[in-house]
Amino acid sequence: MQPTNIETLKFPIGKFEYPETLAAETIQSWINDIEELPLLIKAEVEGLGNETLLQSYRPGGWTIQQLVNHCADSHMNALTRFKLALTEDNPTIKPYAEALWAELPDTLELPVSISIQMLEGIHAKLTILLKSLSEEQLQRTFTHPEYMRTQTLAFTIGSYAWHGRHHLAHIQLAKRSSQ
Numbered sequence: 001m002q003p004t005n006i007e008t009l010k011f012p013i014g015k016f017e018y019p020e021t022l023a024a025e026t027i028q029s030w031i032n033d034i035e036e037l038p039l040l041i042k043a044e045v046e047g048l049g050n051e052t053l054l055q056s057y058r059p060g061g062w063t064i065q066q067l068v069n070h071c072a073d074s075h076m077n078a079l080t081r082f083k084l085a086l087t088e089d090n091p092t093i094k095p096y097a098e099a100l101w102a103e104l105p106d107t108l109e110l111p112v113s114i115s116i117q118m119l120e121g122i123h124a125k126l127t128i129l130l131k132s133l134s135e136e137q138l139q140r141t142f143t144h145p146e147y148m149r150t151q152t153l154a155f156t157i158g159s160y161a162w163h164g165r166h167h168l169a170h171i172q173l174a175k176r177s178s179q
Contacts, residue, residue, distance in 0.1 A: 006058065009057060009058035009061070009173065010058065010061075011166070012057075012166070012169040012170065012172075012173060013162070013165055013166055013169050016158065016159055016162040016163075016166075018155055018158055018159075022154060026158070027138065027154060027157060027158075029161075030157045030158050030160075030161035031127060031130045031131060031157060031161070033161040033164060033165060034123060034126060034127060034130065034157070034160060034161050034164060035123060035127040037071070037075075037119065037123060037164040037165075037168065038116060038119040038120045038123050040168055041068060041071065041116060041119065041168060041171065042116050042120075044168065044171045044172060044175065045064060045068060045112050045116070045171065048064065048175070051178070052064065052174075052175065052178045053065040053112065055174045055175070055177060055178040056174055056177075057170040057171070057173035057174040057177065058173070061170070061174075062102055062170070063174070064112075064171050064174045064175070065107070065108070065112055066102045066107055066108070067167050067170050067171050067174070068112040068115045068116065068171070069102070069106070069107040069110070069112065069115045070098060070101070070102055070107070070167065071115065071119060071163075071164065071167050072115035072116075072118040072119050072122070073096075073098070073101050073107075074098065074160075074163065075119060075122050075123065075126070075160065075163075075164070076118065076122055077093075077096065078122075078126065078156070078160050079122050079125060079126050079129075080093075081093050081142055081156065082126070082129060082130070082153060082156065083129075084142060085140045085141060085142040085153055085156075086129075086137060086140060086153075090140075090141045090142060090143060090150060091142050091143070092142070092143045092144075092145055093142050093143070093144055093145075095144065095145060095146040130157055133153065137153060138152065138153050138154040138157075139152050139153070139154065140152065140153050141153070142156075
């Protein structure tokens with residue numbers, strides 16, 4: 001079933017919901033989602049022409065090209081955020097203007113294959129790091145000044161797993177709307 005309203009187009013898999021009780025299996029499932037994301041994105045964009053890569057999933061939304069490049073930028077920041085939280089006591093991370101990053105020449109002009117290569121490397125590093133985390137390390141935190149909140153690494157794993165699936169769904173929507 002194809003989404004019909006703007007809210008559903010913005011959030012095709014729904015908004016991220018952190019469970020009240022977090023099971024080890026849930027964290028492992030999130031890590032698996034993170035590990036698989038580069039292959040899933042690569043499969044979705046393989047063989048797409050420039051016209052399709054410039055297709056958006058909704059009016060005013062990012063193109064497939066911008067979505068792929070955004071995932072690389074975002075998850076590059078994620079790796080840094082995890083490492084900061086593991087090596088510093090509740091660091092304040094630096095937010096970035098993701099909408100402005102999506103308009104920079106590297107996002108608009110470079111082939112998506114470059115960002116897919118980045119995602120493959122970032123996610124390989126991230127997966128090894130996340131699989132090694134102890135229960136105590138999962139509770140380490142960083143402060144996100146844009147949202148005025150402190151969040152655990154466990155929450156952050158779930159958030160980035162959701163983020164990847166969220167934008168993968170956007171890519172799939174954009175492909176369907178181009179047909």
